[in-house]
Amino acid sequence: MHVFIINGSPRIKSQSNTDKILEQFTKGMSENGTSFEQYEVSDRKQWDDMRKAFAENKNILIALPLYVECIPGLLIEFLETVEPKTDDSRIAFILQGGFAEGIQLRCGEEYLKILAGKLGCAYAGTLVKGNNFSIRFVEGAERDKITVPYGEMGREYAAKGDFSSEKCKKFTGPEVFPAPIRLLVGILFKTAAKTGLNKIAEGWGCTRPLDYKPYS
Amino acid sequence: MVLIVNTTSDHSITDELKNSLQDKGVDADIIETDSMRISHCIGCNFCWLKTPGECSIKDDYEIIIKKMIHADQMWVISDTALGFLDHKGKNIYDRILPIATMYLKFVGDQMRHVPRYKMNTEMGLIYTGEPEVEYLKKWNARMALNFESKSLGVFGRDELKEAVSCMCL
Ligand SMILES: Cc1cc2nc3c(=O)[nH]c(=O)nc-3n(C[C@H](O)[C@H](O)[C@H](O)COP(=O)(O)O)c2cc1C
Numbered sequence A: 001m002h003v004f005i006i007n008g009s010p011r012i013k014s015q016s017n018t019d020k021i022l023e024q025f026t027k028g029m030s031e032n033g034t035s036f037e038q039y040e041v042s043d044r045k046q047w048d049d050m051r052k053a054f055a056e057n058k059n060i061l062i063a064l065p066l067y068v069e070c071i072p073g074l075l076i077e078f079l080e081t082v083e084p085k086t087d088d089s090r091i092a093f094i095l096q097g098g099f100a101e102g103i104q105l106r107c108g109e110e111y112l113k114i115l116a117g118k119l120g121c122a123y124a125g126t127l128v129k130g131n132n133f134s135i136r137f138v139e140g141a142e143r144d145k146i147t148v149p150y151g152e153m154g155r156e157y158a159a160k161g162d163f164s165s166e167k168c169k170k171f172t173g174p175e176v177f178p179a180p181i182r183l184l185v186g187i188l189f190k191t192a193a194k195t196g197l198n199k200i201a202e203g204w205g206c207t208r209p210l211d212y213k214p215y216s
Numbered sequence B: 001m002v003l004i005v006n007t008t009s010d011h012s013i014t015d016e017l018k019n020s021l022q023d024k025g026v027d028a029d030i031i032e033t034d035s036m037r038i039s040h041c042i043g044c045n046f047c048w049l050k051t052p053g054e055c056s057i058k059d060d061y062e063i064i065i066k067k068m069i070h071a072d073q074m075w076v077i078s079d080t081a082l083g084f085l086d087h088k089g090k091n092i093y094d095r096i097l098p099i100a101t102m103y104l105k106f107v108g109d110q111m112r113h114v115p116r117y118k119m120n121t122e123m124g125l126i127y128t129g130e131p132e133v134e135y136l137k138k139w140n141a142r143m144a145l146n147f148e149s150k151s152l153g154v155f156g157r158d159e160l161k162e163a164v165s166c167m168c169l
Helices: A017-030 A044-056 A073-079 A102-118 A140-147 A149-160 A166-170 A179-190 A192-203 B011-024 B061-070 B087-094 B133-146 B157-166
Strands: A002-007 A035-040 A059-065 A090-096 A122-129 B002-006 B028-032 B073-078 B100-107 B110-115 B122-127 B151-156
Touching: A002 A017, A002 A044, A017 A035, A017 A059, A017 A090, A017 A140, A017 A149, A035 A044, A073 B087, A090 A102, A090 A149, A102 A122, A102 B110, A102 B133, A122 A149, A140 A149, A149 A166, A179 A192, A179 B100, A192 B100, B002 B011, B002 B061, B011 B028, B011 B157, B028 B061, B073 B087, B122 B133, B122 B157, B133 B151, B151 B157
Parallel strands: A002 A035, A002 A059, A059 A090, A090 A122, B002 B028, B002 B073, B073 B122, B122 B151
Antiparallel strands: B100 B110
């Protein structure tokens, strides 16, 4: 199998969490000899080649970050310019987001089913996973903890050509967190997480409190 | 104030709205984006972590966000593509992020961002073309929830009367 992959993130490749996810995913996917070509929607210079590859390939995979409950505006802009397929192409998606619970991604997932049809492709499923916000802020073992599990999903996809397996469905994790966990995580949000974010901001040269209100 | 952001190049919709709202005595502010420069969101996160509340892209979107914060309602008029909003319509929502802070909390059983402003802007949507209407309704409600707002509903070009009936203060 040869797979045409689009990273649908508007973030440049070096900063993109989707890219780090794809790195591990494609590593696992390639193990059985599956080949791939990967493009970035964030780089408009690639759009002509992407349109061509979209027309030529039958196994399409779009990996994308959830943007306000659906797909990013920039990815829509690109897809508005492709010719819907009329062959027996299949499209699968990796939908990843910042919020941690599965339920946060379901609205986006629902659209991807619609999108497959609009693009003239059979729907080969969506791998759904949240809690990816921090990928680009961490390195080494901390990053691996989040991204390496996608390798196994790459192997699943290479074996079946879709994301229909139980393993892929389970990969999402809990739809919502149970109340005691919410209580605990809620405390973390007000303490350690806040400190961590303030530290990142400081490193970026931020001189204002993160809840600063420039327009009031 | 009712803020109306028309991302289509069809001004007949806003002309109609202007007239109806004048008749009703509703204070409306109409923005036509076809003559404005509005980029997509590039996901830099500067609005959360470097220049809190301010977008790094210095284009005309700032005009919209400044008004949105003080509006009672925001209506976006959008063309559709691939069953959903076209990119111009969706960009208006993607660029909203500066109104939220990076901080998180739970609302009910789900995570949300702590809002930057005390605002009560309800969100309505008017579309042209042929989207998957049921999906669009669901999305608008979910999007509004995400920003701790309320959906005013989703209306087609031929349902402007119904939309106007929701545009009151
Ligand atoms: C404009 C914008 C909107 C976002 N909307 C959501 C959202 O609705 N739900 C969510 O869980 N994450 C949301 N996120 C977070 C991203 O999906 C998440 O950080 C993702 O890992 C980014 O991947 P990337 O670096 O490849 O772009 C949003 C991020 C941005 C910049």
